[in-house]
Amino acid sequence: MSNVPWSPGTATGVGSMPGTDPAEAANVVVGELPGLPHLAELPGRGLGADMIGRTAALLVDLPVEVVPSGYRTAARPGHEHRRAVDLLRWDIDALEEVVERTGVRPPAVKIQAAGPWTLTAGIELARGHRVLTDQGALREFAESLSEGISLHAVEVGRRIGAPVVVQLDEPSLPTVLSGGLPTASGYGTVPSVAEPDARDILASVIDAAKTATGQPVIVHCCAPKPPVGLLRSAGAEALAVDATLLEGIPAALSDQFGEAWDTGVTMLLGVVPSTAPGRAPTLAQIAKPALDLVDRLGFARSILADRAIPTPTCGLAGATGAWARRALELVRDVGKAFVEPPESW
Numbered sequence: 001m002s003n004v005p006w007s008p009g010t011a012t013g014v015g016s017m018p019g020t021d022p023a024e025a026a027n028v029v030v031g032e033l034p035g036l037p038h039l040a041e042l043p044g045r046g047l048g049a050d051m052i053g054r055t056a057a058l059l060v061d062l063p064v065e066v067v068p069s070g071y072r073t074a075a076r077p078g079h080e081h082r083r084a085v086d087l088l089r090w091d092i093d094a095l096e097e098v099v100e101r102t103g104v105r106p107p108a109v110k111i112q113a114a115g116p117w118t119l120t121a122g123i124e125l126a127r128g129h130r131v132l133t134d135q136g137a138l139r140e141f142a143e144s145l146s147e148g149i150s151l152h153a154v155e156v157g158r159r160i161g162a163p164v165v166v167q168l169d170e171p172s173l174p175t176v177l178s179g180g181l182p183t184a185s186g187y188g189t190v191p192s193v194a195e196p197d198a199r200d201i202l203a204s205v206i207d208a209a210k211t212a213t214g215q216p217v218i219v220h221c222c223a224p225k226p227p228v229g230l231l232r233s234a235g236a237e238a239l240a241v242d243a244t245l246l247e248g249i250p251a252a253l254s255d256q257f258g259e260a261w262d263t264g265v266t267m268l269l270g271v272v273p274s275t276a277p278g279r280a281p282t283l284a285q286i287a288k289p290a291l292d293l294v295d296r297l298g299f300a301r302s303i304l305a306d307r308a309i310p311t312p313t314c315g316l317a318g319a320t321g322a323w324a325r326r327a328l329e330l331v332r333d334v335g336k337a338f339v340e341p342p343e344s345w
Contacts, residue, residue: 004238004266005108005163005215008305010035011328011335012268014220014240015112015169016315018324020045022094030098030106032328035335036165036309038110039095039156043317048084051169052122055114057084058148062141064123069184072124073131088152096159108163108215111156113149115168115219116142116205117176117198128184132176132193142201146208153212166209167218167240170231173198174223177230195230203234210235218268222314225249228256232265240268242313243289258297261307269293270313272330276323284344287334291345301345304338 006012012033017025017040025040043050048057052071056064063081065074074081099105114122120132120141131137149166157164175181179192206217216237221227224245231239239260246257261267269290273281290308294301310331316324337345 005165006036006266006309007107009335009339010107011310011331012036012110013038013040013328013331014222014270014274014311014313014315015051015167016041016043016317018042018044018317018319018321022091023097024321026091026094026098028325028328030095030102032325032332034104034106036108036110037095037106038112038167039091041112041315041317042087042091043315045087047080049087051114052119053080053084054088055119055145056123057081057088058113058152059141059144060147060151062144067124069124069128071122072128073126073137092156092159095156099160099162105161108165109156109160110165110167110218111153112167112169112220113145113152115170115173116145116201117193118170118172119145121172121176121181124184130181130184130190133190138201142204146205149205149209150212153209157213163215164213165215165218165238166213167220168202168205168209168236169220170202171220171222173202173221173230174225174227177227195227199230199234202231206235216266218266220268222270225253228253228260232256232260232263236265238266238268238309240311241270243269243271243293244313246289246293254297257293258299261297261299261303264307266307266309268309268311270311271334272310272312272327274312274314274316274327275319276326281330283330283333283337283342286330287337287345290334290338301341308338310334310338 029037063074063077066080153164181190218238219231219236220240222242
């Protein structure tokens with residue numbers, strides 16, 4: 001893929017960081033990931049800072065509230081909605097302050113939001129059913145999300161002075177496709193969504209983000225069998241996956257990975273543990289899932305320099321502060337090694 005805002009050897013994070021201090025998180029991210037820092041998410045701050053609440057804060061004219069079962073659509077913005085908006089604003093402030101203090105503009109900055117399927121699986125309508133079960137509400141949410149992400153991306157780009165790359169997080173998409181989401185009662189499951197329908201809704205949000213930023217859009221799905229073909233057909237030009245889960249994937253999924261790489265898609269490969277392992281891993285041990293994937297697919301390992309970005313396996317919210325910093329150091333080291341592999345590889 002050409003015209004990407006990152007260079008060979010770039011590394012980045014998935015999104016979340018431990019703790020509750022946005023200034024501290026921004027310092028670590030900008031310091032350790034100079035090629036593609038991300039706007040850190042701090043779910044440890046509670047409601048409104050988690051993935052669904054944070055993304056709901058971006059929605060235009062669709063406020064949500066907190067009920068015992070989770071998030072639900074509301075008639076007007078309440079305390080929880082306003083808190084989520086404030087938290088997001090403070091995060092942007094913190095990132096802007098760190099960039100200003102260092103005096104170095106990053107080549108690009110990454111922002112994250114829940115994709116339309118994960119978002120509408122995680123919010124209820126007034127009567128208790130998930131938003132995605134109502135076609136009209138689903139499309140309304142997708143349109144609102146598209147507008148909200150576009151406005152958010154433009155603001156971050158203006159404040160940071162760098163191109164913005166949008167990452168859509170879709171951890172729930174495989175369950176949506178398989179019909180595994182429980183109903184409101186908990187006694188049944190929501191009917192599966194057909195792949196063409198899932199693709200079309202996702203594509204509408206990807207297109208809006210791409211139009212707003214002029215940059216490729218990343219879709220992140222850390223499931224053991226991410227729907228690579230669907231994500232690529234929806235317009236994702238970069239895919240973020242947990243590479244440690246890909247050993248033994250079906251041949252059909254291997255073919256989808258191969259076709260994606262063949263057509264220039266960038267793979268964000270999760271290789272560094274998201275929590276501290278019992279024993280400090282070597283660089284070769286960390287890189288092994290990425291090297292094994294390339295070898296199985298029959299590509300030259302040099303493809304990792306041009307079309308791969310190492311990341312932690314998932315968000316770092318559950319890590320200690322020390323491991324979060326070390327994990328980002330390690331992904332940066334792996335990125336450099338993709339470009340100049342050690343002789344031992």
